[in-house]
Amino acid sequence: MGIVLINGREVEVGDKERLNGIQAAERAGVEIPHYCWHAGLTVVASCRMCLVESGTRNAETGAISMMPKLVPACQTPAKDGTVFVTDSENVRKARAMVEEDLLIDHPIDCPICDKAGECRLQDYHFEHGQNERRADIRPFTSRRRDMGDTVTLFVDRCVMCTRCVRFTREISGTSELMVINRGSHEEIDVLAGFPLDNKLSGNVVDLCPVGALGDKDFLYRQRVWFLKQHNGVCTGCSTGCSITVEENQDHVWRLKPRENPHVNKWWMCDDGRYGYHHVHSPERQVGLRKRENGVHANIEWATLPAELQASLVAAGRLAAVISPHLTVEEAYLLAKYIRGIDSSAVLSIGPVPVVGQDETFKNGFTIRAEKAPNRRGVEAIIKHFGGHLNFNDFLGELDKSEIRAAWLTAGYPSAWHDAALAERFADLDVLIVQDLFDSPLWDLATYQVPGGSFAERDGSYVNHGDRLQPAKWAVRPPTGAWVEGPLYWRLLQLPGMFNSRKVLDEVAAEIPYFAVAGDEVPDTGVDLKLNQLAAAPTT
Amino acid sequence: MLQFEPVLLANINKPDSHTRAVYESAGGYGALRKVLAEMQPPALIELVKNSNLRGRGGAGFPTGLKWTFLPKDHPGPIYMCINADESEPGTFNNRILMEEDPHQVIEGIILSCYATKAKTAYLYVRYEYPLCLERLQRAIDECYAAGYLGKNILGSEFSLDIFLHRGAAAYICGEETGLIESLEGKRAWPRIKPPFPAVEGVFHKPTVVNNIETVACVTHIVNRGVEWFKSIGVPADPNNPRDPGSYGPKLYCLSGHVNKPGCYEAPLGITCRQLIDEYGGGVWKGRKGKAAIPGGISMGLLTEKEFDTPLDFSGPGRVGCLGLGTAAVVVLDETVSMVDFLHNSCRFFQHESCGQCTPCREGTRWSLEMLERIKAGKGRLRDLDLLLEIGDSIGIIPGTTICGLADGAAWPIKNAIRKFRGEFEDYIKRTNPQGYAVTHAVKALPVLASH
Helix, strand or coil, rough: EEEECCCCCCECCCCCCEHHHHHHEEEEEEECCCCCCCCCCCCCCCCCCCCCEEEEEEECCCCCCEEECCECCCCCCCCCCEEEECCCCCHHHHHHHHHHHHHHHHCCCCCCCCCCCHHHHHHHHHHHCCCCCCCCCCCCCCEEECCCEHHHHHHHHHHCCCCCHHHHHHHHHHHEEECCCCCCHCEEEEECCCCCCCCCCCHHHHHHHCCCCCEECCCCCHHHHHHHEEEEEEECCCCEEEEEEEEEEEEEEEEEEEEEECCCCCCCCHHHHHHCHHHHHHCCCCCCCEEECCCECCCCCCHHHHHEEEEEEECCCCCECCCCCCCCCHHHHHHHHHHHHHCCCCEECCCCCCCCCEEEECCCCEEEECCCHHHHHHHHHHHHHEEEEEEEHHHHHHHHHCCCCEEEEECCCCCCCCCCCCCCCCCEEEEEEEEECCCCHHHCEEEEEEEHHHHHHEEEEECCCEEEECCCCCCCCCCCCCHHHHHHHHHHHCCCCHHHHHHHHHHHHHHHHHHHHHHHCCCCEECCCHHHHHHHCCC | CCCCCCCCCCCCCCCCCCCCCHHHHHCCHHHHHHHHHHHCHHHHHHHHHHCCCCCCCCCCEEECCCHHHCCCCCCCCCCCEEEECCCCCCCCCCHHHHHCCCHHHHHHHHHHHHHHHEEEEEEECCCCCHHHHHHHEEEEEEHHHHHHCCCCCCHCCEEEEEEEEEEECCCCHHHHHHHHHHHCCCCCCCCCCCCCCCCHHHHHCCCCEEHHHHHHHEEEEEEHHHHHCCCEEEECCCCCCCCCCCECEEEEEEEEEEECEEEEEECCCCEEEHHHHHHHHCEHHHHEEEEEECCHHHCEEEEECCCCCCCCCCCHHHHCCCCCCCCEEEEEEECCCCHHHHHHHHHHHHHHHHCCHHHHHHHHHHHHHHHHHHHHHHHHHHHHHEEEEEEEHHHHHCCCCCCHHHHHHHHHHHHHHHHHHHHHHHHHHEEECCCCCCCCCCCCCCCCECC
């Protein structure tokens, strides 16, 4: 254990920790402003915003010797005895000059800049900038340069932190971005004919500390100060990136990666980032309907529990297909509900889409071919209840015609079956389809139950690496739709409102695989393998 | 003229001085033979350390000490980079050596590589020196033919290859780590240190970067000994532990408003006035000197009253300049406008800033814009204080940038305004007597044109 001195305050750093001045200061609650440094990228120390005074404390005498010059905190290791002074006159002066320098060429177009409200230049100016503008004010052009399908560059706003360039070199490994020209003529650009075109491209917008790089998907659609952030999990593939779902008035406007060292570091892929539009698709089904005499007619949600109970009891042998898009809690509640009606009901996981191969980038970030967020979680639930872990096995069971009623859950963002598969369910007495969109199965359903999307769910997902991560609902479902969790809660006649934590507690208590989730689950999730390791016999 | 026997320029006036035959006829490669026969690498390093040879590239760092920074018993490879990217305005001493006596340079490189156990040397020559490139390549070829380069040089176990590398035509390519980046095929953005090149340089291997003139001096230290070398120049100041003295011969480039501009070899410590009067034949056209750049534009300015400053590694620093730099003395006569001088200086550094660090990238441009405005008759007296402040923020406060270019940009501003403030004030008062505001009109919100 080492001691680092931040403005006279002692901060402990572990022997194996490799912190720089910015990180050590953060631990002491001191923010050192910075533009170019990012924990996930190499250090270039070029913005010079994090200049501080540094020195060393003699372990024996306690005497402190300071270096004569300012040093960038991002590049200075915080070791035992390192001293940082972040609030001296020299430091303040250097920061103020950097801010003033950056604003010379930066258009003061905050009213129209997409980044206003979350711009570091804006924030730091108020905290560290000069009181007056001393450089001559010149007309700005706000030139805009197309970088690719997803990202646009406002050239004048760029502060040349080169985070985006380093990202394409170090993380995506695609190297589309570069710095052209020299000195104050420098600009970010792509080689003609080779635009920013990789599946991690959206991350450069997140990385940009100012409003230079704009996300075309989000540009001019919302002011960021209207947005509320909700911790979520990307449901685009089995990586299960930690994200924030950013919404305003029940409309999701963008998804952003959330730092999670165990899963996605700071990144997410474009498939996931832009994969939220189905949440607000006009094609979403929002009416609860029952088919009678070959015609679907709306029914009230209030009558559904009794209707389902009667229909399913009457049908005899039941089956439930639990989608890998459902949360652990939802899967558990549905399985419990179905088994409550028919203790020998067949349970199966729904189809698990697999598209192509895993796609791994230079730094190891992987987009999984398995396009479902919770196969492992659902499988564990089904295994607990003694069901099928393979949808094809279930179909074989279905074909034996002993099953008379089935509940199919979906939640897939796009088509997940065809008419031929739907035909195999045609002979059932009762078919409950809970989905987002119209489909052959939906048309065939006895009960058409509009369900919730990922942004509306509350619960947890288990990713490919057995990491259970909690997700909070961000928006309410469209009028007429019910999210699965609250519906199952109601069907089970549980008291009060749906509470995913209570369900998880029950799951953790009942199913050893989830035992570790019985304790507090941090936002970055828990590794369910830890529990397995603990339970493994010792040799 | 000072009593002094030139060694670095001893051959240059001979016909075909750039050929191996001429160089050998004057005893060339004798130092190499002597070292290979008599000295182990540590002994050669010790010799250079004892000589107190300081780097001639501009910083004046002790060469032998620099060599000792290489990791001990490193399995290699260790690289030697010879910095021949001579870009400081007014500086052409390396060029003279490379064009007129390339074998002297190459012998110095071989000796330096032997001392540092480098088996590969990269000779990084600036793009604008085509004759240097041609003659160096011919000299290298001659050395391979004669067994001075290649495997088992002169039958010893020492092998060395020298590769000529044409630079990328930028001032920053001459910065130690910018050169390394450029050599590796990348944009010449200086590297952050640590790691220092001696630990991790070219291709992540230990590397020494030395200047052309520095390695040329090594040859003569071997030939003539430490005592000879230390008999020339200015001894160390016993009262100042940070002054290790300025020993040995030095090439001074004299240009500007003098009668006989040129590259002259003189002992370190010669005064600026001696150089101008005794070597340069005095200020041209019978005019008086007004100022002189002591060692490249980045070192600042000497006023005429400061012409008696000794041009050693410490002298210019005592009168408010950055240092000796490349010892390129540019003389400005009494007719020169300091506003024009500073404008040109700022223009140069704005153009050459690599753009990596914010204070340099934006500060050099800001100062240039102010100078342009002042020149255009729209200056304000307070601009002078602001210029000084910009100079402080980009370079005078140490550590504000990764490399020294910003320092170089700052010192002319500081020196010109502090030493000639009256002239700047007169100019501003004369050209903008009303002192009216000059802030440009702010346009309406910018048009977001897409292309």
